[in-house]
Amino acid sequence: MTLTGNSPKILVTGGAGFIGSHTVVSLVNAGFEPVIVDDFSNSERSVLDGLRAILGRDVTCYPVNCNDAAAMADIFKKETPVGVIHFAAHKAVGESVAKPLKYYRNNLDSLLLLLELMPQYNIRNFVFSSSCTVYGQPEHLPVTEETPRLPAQSPYGNTKSIGEDIIRDAVHAQIPVKALALRYFNPIGAHPSAQIGELPLGVPANLVPFITQTAAGIRASLTVYGDDYNTPDGTCVRDYIDVIDLADAHVQALKKLIESQENSSYDVINIGTGRGETVLNVIKTFEQETGVKVNYTIGPRRAGDVEQVYGDVSKANRVLGWTAHRSLAESLRDAWQWQKKLSSQG
Numbered sequence: 001m002t003l004t005g006n007s008p009k010i011l012v013t014g015g016a017g018f019i020g021s022h023t024v025v026s027l028v029n030a031g032f033e034p035v036i037v038d039d040f041s042n043s044e045r046s047v048l049d050g051l052r053a054i055l056g057r058d059v060t061c062y063p064v065n066c067n068d069a070a071a072m073a074d075i076f077k078k079e080t081p082v083g084v085i086h087f088a089a090h091k092a093v094g095e096s097v098a099k100p101l102k103y104y105r106n107n108l109d110s111l112l113l114l115l116e117l118m119p120q121y122n123i124r125n126f127v128f129s130s131s132c133t134v135y136g137q138p139e140h141l142p143v144t145e146e147t148p149r150l151p152a153q154s155p156y157g158n159t160k161s162i163g164e165d166i167i168r169d170a171v172h173a174q175i176p177v178k179a180l181a182l183r184y185f186n187p188i189g190a191h192p193s194a195q196i197g198e199l200p201l202g203v204p205a206n207l208v209p210f211i212t213q214t215a216a217g218i219r220a221s222l223t224v225y226g227d228d229y230n231t232p233d234g235t236c237v238r239d240y241i242d243v244i245d246l247a248d249a250h251v252q253a254l255k256k257l258i259e260s261q262e263n264s265s266y267d268v269i270n271i272g273t274g275r276g277e278t279v280l281n282v283i284k285t286f287e288q289e290t291g292v293k294v295n296y297t298i299g300p301r302r303a304g305d306v307e308q309v310y311g312d313v314s315k316a317n318r319v320l321g322w323t324a325h326r327s328l329a330e331s332l333r334d335a336w337q338w339q340k341k342l343s344s345q346g
């Protein structure tokens with residue numbers, strides 16, 4: 001997809017990250033011109049090469065921390081985007097427990113700054129990266145957007161919950177911004193080209209990159225954190241959403257906001273498949289799809305894990321006209337192709 005000079009610009013903070021980079025591709029495919037802001041504290045510049053390989057063109061990228069007020073104002077002034085998709089945040093659940101102030105400072109200051117700057121530059125459309133972690137361990141499943149948020153399981157999760165409150169209160173005070181908070185479930189997969197994907201720094205905390213690294217021989221074995229839960233096979237249940245579907249949801253959300261004639265608005269939307277999968281079924285599906293065995297052992301439960309969470313995604317379909325299309329098997333196949341690409345690069 002080539003861009004014309006007058007394609008509407010969208011600022012993508014954290015645009016070199018896992019979900020951000022895939023959203024950059026979806027934005028270009030939808031006729032937008034993404035402008036990345038990323039300080040590369042949790043991503044690599046090679047992502048820009050992957051984007052060039054997919055898109056056949058460079059994407060503008062500012063190596064800037066979006067807490068830098070002067071730099072952000074300059075970018076707004078120069079690029080005059082019509083909207084912002086805000087991914088940039090620290091997101092390691094375990095680290096957030098060890099370093100809460102780092103998470104509150106980074107994740108909340110950047111949000112506050114964007115909400116203060118956007119009206120100054122007449123930027124009206126804002127999509128916020130939130131998380132199903134705000135639901136904690138829900139009493140009823142699937143969770144809808146009306147399910148009460150529970151005390152967050154971690155400072156990371158709390159920054160998402162507080163972030164939603166900040167946006168809601170700012171819109172209630174009539175700042176001229178239309179905002180949607182997308183509550184992701186568990187993002188997995190990679191671009192089918194294997195040019196971009198998940199880049200866990202260090203030992204992966206999340207299940208799927210740990211599976212692919214175990215299958216690739218980088219990790220000796222995967223530990224399944226508990227098989228004594230009240231679930232079909234005793235292992236935890238999650239809603240694994242493909243990163244391509246998730247990226248497309250952001251484009252649909254942006255289009256919805258741009259079309260809206262409201263002066264200011266705020267809403268939250270679950271972005272998931274609506275299906276719950278157990279850990280053991282993810283492993284089995286990976287093995288069936290790739291033909292590669294995964295060494296695993298059953299270990300103790302991991303502190304903070306909720307037993308089951310998966311989403312009711314009817315609102316996303318109703319409001320955004322969006323639904324997930326990609327299967328768990330496709331996501332795992334693409335994650336494996338990406339892992340093999342990474343492994344071949346050493």
Ligand code: WQD
Nearest residue numbers: 091131133186205206207210223224225236238279302305
């Ligand atoms: C999934 C399941 C583990 C690793 C977190 C955040 C969420 C989002 C995604 C950022 C659980 C089990 C995992 C392993 C395992 N983060 N598991 N062995 O904890 O559901 O969600 O990451 O956006 O906001 O809360 O994801 O992939 O860590 O775990 O058995 O080596 O896999 O116990 O049941 P989680 P996860």
